[in-house]
Amino acid sequence: MDSVETAPEQALAWVKSGQGAALATVVQIWGSAPRRAGAQMVVSGSGEMMGSVSGGCVEGAVVVEAMEALEDGTPRLLEYGVSDGDAFAVGLACGGTIKVLVEPVGAAMPVDLLDTLVAARAARKAAAYVVDLQSWERRVDHDGHAARFASDRTGVEDDGRTFVAIHNPPLRLAIVGAVHIAQALVPMARIAGYDPIIIDPRAAFGSEARFPGETLLDDWPDVALAQVGMDARTALVLLTHDPKLDDPALHIALKSDAFYIGALGSTRTHAKRVERLREAGFDPEQIARIRGPVGLDIGAASPPEIAVSILAQMVQALRRPE
Numbered sequence: 001m002d003s004v005e006t007a008p009e010q011a012l013a014w015v016k017s018g019q020g021a022a023l024a025t026v027v028q029i030w031g032s033a034p035r036r037a038g039a040q041m042v043v044s045g046s047g048e049m050m051g052s053v054s055g056g057c058v059e060g061a062v063v064v065e066a067m068e069a070l071e072d073g074t075p076r077l078l079e080y081g082v083s084d085g086d087a088f089a090v091g092l093a094c095g096g097t098i099k100v101l102v103e104p105v106g107a108a109m110p111v112d113l114l115d116t117l118v119a120a121r122a123a124r125k126a127a128a129y130v131v132d133l134q135s136w137e138r139r140v141d142h143d144g145h146a147a148r149f150a151s152d153r154t155g156v157e158d159d160g161r162t163f164v165a166i167h168n169p170p171l172r173l174a175i176v177g178a179v180h181i182a183q184a185l186v187p188m189a190r191i192a193g194y195d196p197i198i199i200d201p202r203a204a205f206g207s208e209a210r211f212p213g214e215t216l217l218d219d220w221p222d223v224a225l226a227q228v229g230m231d232a233r234t235a236l237v238l239l240t241h242d243p244k245l246d247d248p249a250l251h252i253a254l255k256s257d258a259f260y261i262g263a264l265g266s267t268r269t270h271a272k273r274v275e276r277l278r279e280a281g282f283d284p285e286q287i288a289r290i291r292g293p294v295g296l297d298i299g300a301a302s303p304p305e306i307a308v309s310i311l312a313q314m315v316q317a318l319r320r321p322e
Helices: 007-016 059-072 084-089 111-122 146-151 180-191 221-228 243-253 267-279 303-319
Strands: 021-031 040-044 049-051 076-082 096-104 127-132 138-141 162-167 171-176 194-199 215-217 234-238 260-263
Touching (some): 040 059, 059 096, 146 162, 171 180, 171 243, 180 303, 234 303
Parallel strands (some): 171 194, 194 215
Antiparallel strands (some): 021 040, 076 096
């Protein structure tokens, strides 16, 4: 799990328990740095740490700086060169340079601002933590930064002083139809960072034996998706071929902000689907959001290959939106 997923929550928990905490965030990288901008670790007042800013290269030095920051209450902007030897140790071809922002919570980063950020993350609301690296003014934005939100891109703006840390909700994948393709797609999607949800009212398909340890909803798709909630960090894949299951899901998804909607079926099947949606009152622009036939055209034949094509198309839709 990426440390940025839980570092703010852990920092807030340590602060509220009286231990104190300092957040360390990768602000910029040059060359082949071990972690991307936005990677975080948190250090408690007792020296306990969680997360990573460099894959193990400079964590010890950052902990020392964090402890000093907790003592004197001042933030720090640190720069480290990662040697070729250290880079090789964490699986990189060459070294690089990282810049790390260390902020003691309370003395520098206001507790109420951290609380606001954590609350937004819990509510699956996209948030940008913005810091002026010269004046040390801070705020949390929910609007603006559209390009950064779309690409999950944390970094320093062109002015060289404004740092924007993007906190997007975790990615989710809702799959309607617990079929063979879903069995291949679920583990692939999980590796790619998605939280899968499998929806199928047919008990023989959506069983624990077929999807061990996964979230299974046996409601009708429209009911299940209303419960899940379709937002801009959610992808939907329909795999049943059955209009009784696919169409109710589409009626929910096409009115949502889901970033990807894919539906299995031939060109003829999709044409019939489009006609049903038109009759249901959906306009051409809404219907055009559906990727059907689903997946990139890579000549996929087997269920695992089709799953690869679907996941690749999802990544394309997320990272290179039209």
